[in-house]
Structure formats: structure tokens, C-alpha cells
Amino acid sequence: MRSEIDVLTPKSLDEALNILHENQNGVRIVAGGSDVIVQLRDGVIKTDKLLNILSIRELRFVRKEDGRIHIGALATYSDIVHSQLTREHAWPLVEAARQIGAIQLQNTATIGGNLGNASPAGDSLPPLYALDTVVVTRSTAGSREIPIEKFFLAYRKTALKPDELIEQVHFSPLGERDRGAYVKLGLREANAISIVDVATVLRDGSKKDTFAEARVALGAVAPDILRARGCEEALTNKPLNQEILKRAGSLAADDAKPIDDIRGSAQYRKDVVASLVFEALNQALYGKK
Amino acid sequence: MRVEKTVNFKLNGQPVTVKCPPAYTLLEVLREELHVTGPKEDCAKGECGACTVIKDGVPVCSCLVLVSQAEGSEIITSEGLVKDGKLNPVQEAFLDEGAVQCGHCIPGMIVSASALLMHNPKPTVDEIRTALSGNLCRCTGYSKIITAVQEAAKNRRH
Numbered sequence: 187m188r189s190e191i192d193v194l195t196p197k198s199l200d201e202a203l204n205i206l207h208e209n210q211n212g213v214r215i216v217a218g219g220s221d222v223i224v225q226l227r228d229g230v231i232k233t234d235k236l237l238n239i240l241s242i243r244e245l246r247f248v249r250k251e252d253g254r255i256h257i258g259a260l261a262t263y264s265d266i267v268h269s270q271l272t273r274e275h276a277w278p279l280v281e282a283a284r285q286i287g288a289i290q291l292q293n294t295a296t297i298g299g300n301l302g303n304a305s306p307a308g309d310s311l312p313p314l315y316a317l318d319t320v321v322v323t324r325s326t327a328g329s330r331e332i333p334i335e336k337f338f339l340a341y342r343k344t345a346l347k348p349d350e351l352i353e354q355v356h357f358s359p360l361g362e363r364d365r366g367a368y369v370k371l372g373l374r375e376a377n378a379i380s381i382v383d384v385a386t387v388l389r390d391g392s393k394k395d396t397f398a399e400a401r402v403a404l405g406a407v408a409p410d411i412l413r414a415r416g417c418e419e420a421l422t423n424k425p426l427n428q429e430i431l432k433r434a435g436s437l438a439a440d441d442a443k444p445i446d447d448i449r450g451s452a453q454y455r456k457d458v459v460a461s462l463v464f465e466a467l468n469q470a471l472y473g474k475k
Numbered sequence: 476m477r478v479e480k481t482v483n484f485k486l487n488g489q490p491v492t493v494k495c496p497p498a499y500t501l502l503e504v505l506r507e508e509l510h511v512t513g514p515k516e517d518c519a520k521g522e523c524g525a526c527t528v529i530k531d532g533v534p535v536c537s538c539l540v541l542v543s544q545a546e547g548s549e550i551i552t553s554e555g556l557v558k559d560g561k562l563n564p565v566q567e568a569f570l571d572e573g574a575v576q577c578g579h580c581i582p583g584m585i586v587s588a589s590a591l592l593m594h595n596p597k598p599t600v601d602e603i604r605t606a607l608s609g610n611l612c613r614c615t616g617y618s619k620i621i622t623a624v625q626e627a628a629k630n631r632r633h
Contacts, residue, residue: 192478193497193543219539223500224520236498240544264533288609289587291521293533294540375608 188226195238199324202239202351207326210348213237217260217299220291239351245298247354248272255359259298259352263310267292275359278385279313281368285375286310298352304342307406311338312385313368315403315411317357324353341409363391367469369462373449380406381450384438384462386470388421395426395471402434402463407442407455414438417463426471435464484545486511487555493542501545502526502537505552513553513582524610527583528552534590536609553582556589565589568627569620576614584610588624597628 194213196202205213214233216222217240225231239245239260246260248269255275257266263283266272272280283292286300286309300308301321314334321337323330323346330350337345346352360366366387372378383405390398400421402414417438420430444455480497483490486509493508505511505528515525519538526538529551537550556563565588568574575581584607591598591606598606603624612620 187477188498189477189496191496191498193480193541195543195546216541219541219544220521220536223539223541226498227519236541238541238543241546287521288524289590289606290524290527290534290536290609291539293530294535 191226191234191236193236193238195241197241199242199244199353202237202242203324203326203349205237206349206351209235209237215239215302215351217302218262218294218296219299220287220295221299221303221305245353250275250359251356253358254356256354256356257297258354259301260296261298263287263292263295263297264289266297271359275361276313276317276357277360278316278366278368278387279310282309282313282370282383282385285368285370285372297355301337301352301355302344302346304338304344304410306341306408306410307380307383308411309370309380309383309405311411312383312403312405313366313387314355314357315413316366316385316387316401317360318387318401319355319357321355322353323347323350325350329353335413338410360387360389364389365391365397365470367466369466369469371458371462379449382406382442382444382455382458382462384459384466386463386466388467388470393425396424397421397426398423402438402466404438404442404459404463406449407444407459409443412441412443414441414463416441421467426467431464431467431471434467435460435462438463480543482542482546484547485549487551495542497541497543499542500538501528501530501540501542501550504542504545505537505550511552511554513586515579515582517579522609522611523580523583524587524607525580525583527586527610529586529590532590532593534587534609551586553585556585563589563627564630565592565624565627568623568630572619572623572626574616574619574623576612576616580610580612580614584612584620588620588627591624592628592631596631598624600625 245258247258266283300310319334370383388397404412417434439460444452517523517525521536
């Protein structure tokens with residue numbers, strides 16, 4: 187019964203960490219609420235105590251520090267869409283934030299919440315993988331820096347310990363020699379859960395269309411976010427042309443391990459991966475048509 | 476055992492204090508405790524926009540906000556857009572354009588459209604469509620709704 191659930195609202199990060207320390211396993215964190223409230227109502231989450239961290243203002247920021255972009259766990263998608271820093275240096279993430287849901291959701295849903303909820307269809311996750319993001323967690327014992335691929339352990343399972351919360355993420359900004367894109371297929375444009383989404387980042391373009399590093403991350407086609415390694419290899423250190431981009435698409439489809447579900451069959455998803463990767467790479471290199 | 480906490484916020488310009496279970500949604504408290512019934516509950520998962528309210532200046536789904544998260548906030552519902560018994564330009568335009576059929580989605584539409592015009596007084600049709608993309612109308616009245624918002628934007632400038 188939701189009428190029997192207590193909600194603790196700390197005023198500071200320290201107070202929140204102390205509550206987590208004292209209530210290990212007994213408290214469920216809620217940030218923007220867009221996943222947790224639905225799961226509470228559906229009975230997926232059973233708890234008698236919620237820790238409402240939305241009030242911790244120090245966790246809501248987007249800033250550049252030590253040459254990296256830092257995004258606080260409580261930054262909303264609207265914050266990411268409107269920040270000059272992310273628009274200039276993390277545009278695949280901005281594109282995901284714009285498409286994650288309608289304005290109402292962008293105004294409340296947080297990036298930390300998307301990480302904590304750990305759904306393979308979490309739209310901010312492929313761009314964060316493609317940007318080679320580090321997740322910073324905090325507890326009373328201190329903080330940990332976890333590469334995003336080590337943060338997600340399995341379907342809906344993260345490396346977050348019961349006394350920890352997500353403090354922020356950081357990554358190296360995209361610059362003039364880098365390219366990137368995010369492409370999503372949902373059942374409609376607004377408020378639709380992804381059938382497949384793809385983020386790509388190509389870094390360090392030394393000659394025209396030759397990149398030293400390629401990352402292609404696929405969402406909603408495996409129990410967690412997938413790096414398409416074969417595809418990435420095919421894109422690295424050689425001049426890219428349409429033939430290579432097309433082959434990269436089919437290699438990514440080979441890597442995908444989708445399931446049949448209400449939003450699409452496994453075979454359909456594989457076909458979509460091939461087209462979306464091709465499309466994302468074209469957008470990254472030549473802009474949106 | 477039922478838990479109750481006191482929450483304070485500003486609703487349509489007036490301070491309110493309500494004692495209620497802290498894990499109730501803002502929407503439940505608005506409708507069932509405070510009897511403000513403009514916002515509606517339909518999907519209860521942030522997909523339909525019928526529960527849209529303005530929270531601290533931006534539109535949000537009140538079904539996805541815990542009442543505890545409204546502490547200290549300023550909340551505006553469609554009721555609060557009426558000033559001294561006078562409808563706001565968006566509300567007027569919805570009537571003038573016949574943008575209302577069954578009416579169920581309209582308070583949410585009007586709140587989203589009013590929030591848009593607060594931030595962007597001269598929106599393009601695309602901007603109006605994007606701003607309303609989280610509000611579903613099952614009477615398929617979208618084209619008149621879009622026209623109404625365009626008219627409201629013109630009237631606001633007069």
C-alpha cells in the first residue's frame with residue numbers, strides 16, 4: 187500500500203548518504219520519479235521507505251572541469267537539452283535527451299535515474315557508452331569511479347552498493363575532430379520506448395573521414411547496452427565510405443542479441459540495427475538529412 | 476500502518492498545507508485531498524499528459540511527482556490560469572476555435588500550451604506540435620488545437 191510508505195527528504199548529499207548508511211537494503215532511492223512511481227504503482231517495487239533525493243540541489247549541474255564534461259545525477263533531460271556545454275560537446279546525448287519523452291518527462295526525468303533504473307531501453311545509455319563515460323558513486327565511505335561498462339552488470343543490475351547513490355557522470359568532450367550521432371526507432375516520435383536505439387562516436391579524425399577510435403552502442407537489443415565491437419573495428423583507422431558504413435551496419439546486426447516482445451520481433455530488431463547504424467554513421471559524418 | 480506527513484506548496488497562487496501519505500502522487504493529492512480536478516488521471520505513467528501541471532515554471536506530469544517532491548514548489552493547474560474570473564488567452568482561443576470535443580484532455584493541453592507561451596511567445600507550428608507531443612487527444616482534435624494555440628499567441632501580443 188502506497189499509503190504506508192514513508193518518504194525521507196534529505197536537504198544535503200551528506201544527509202542522504204547517512205540515511206543510506208543507516209538503512210542499507212531498507213530504502214529505495216527516488217529521483218525524478220518517472221520509473222520508480224510507475225513501478226511502485228505496478229507493485230514491481232516493494233518498499234516501506236523511499237529516499238527522495240530530488241531536493242539535493244548540489245547534484246543538479248552540467249559543468250566542465252579538468253577538461254571533462256561533468257553531469258550531476260539530478261540533471262534533468264531538459265538541463266541537458268538546454269546546456270551549451272552538452273550541445274557543443276555531447277550532442278548525441280542531447281539528441282537522446284530530446285527524444286526520451288515529451289517535454290513533461292524531459293523536465294522531471296534525471297540522468298542518474300536512467301542509470302539507476304538500468305533498463306536496456308534507457309535512451310541516455312547508448313550515448314553514454316559511446317562517450318566512454320565514467321559513473322561516480324558516493325557513500326559515507328567515499329566515492330568510486332566506475333567505467334560505464336562495468337557499472338552495468340546484467341539485466342537491470344548495476345554495481346551500485348546498497349549504501350551508495352549515483353553522484354555524477356563524466357566524459358571527455360567531443361571536439362572539432364570528433365563526430366557523433368544518436369538515432370532511435372520507437373513506435374511514434376514522442377514518449378515511445380525504444381524498439382532499437384543507436385549511438386555512435388568517432389574520435390580523433392586525423393585525415394578526412396579516418397578516425398582513430400570508433401564506438402557504436404546499441405540499446406534495447408540485449409539484456410544490457412551492447413558495444414558492437416566487430417562494427418567498431420571495421421570503422422577504425424581507415425577512410426570511411428558508404429560501403430564500409432553499410433558493412434558496419436550488418437556487423438552490428440550480427441552482434442545484437444534481441445528478443446521478441448510487444449514492440450518488435452527479434453529478426454525485425456536485427457534488421458533495424460543494420461539500418462540505424464548505417465543511418466547514425468551517415469548522420470555523424472555528414473549531418474542530419 | 477498509514478503514514479502521513481505535512482507538505483506545503485503554493486497552488487494557483489495560494490499557499491496550501493496538506494497532511495497526507497507522502498508517497499501519494501501530486502495528482503492524487505490535488506484531486507482527492509484538495510478537490511482540484513482540472514488535472515486528470517488516465518495512463519498514470521507519463522504518456523498521455525492529461526495530468527499536466529506547471530511546477531516551478533515548467534510543465535510536468537503530476538502523476539509522476541510524489542507529493543513530497545512538491546514541497547516548497549509553485550504549482551499551477553488549468554484552474555489557476557483563470558485570473559479574476561477571466562480565461563487566459565489559450566483558454567479563450569480553445570473555445571473560439573472549437574478545439575474542444577469531449578474535453579477530457581483539454582486541461583492538460585491548455586497547461587502545456589500556456590507553459591509554451593510563457594517561455595516562447597511566438598512559437599512556430601513545429602514548436603507547438605513538439606510542446607504538445609506529450610498530450611494525447613483521442614477525439615483527434617489536434618488540428619484545431621494547434622490553430623487555437625497559434626491564435627492564443629497572436630492574441631497575447633495584442
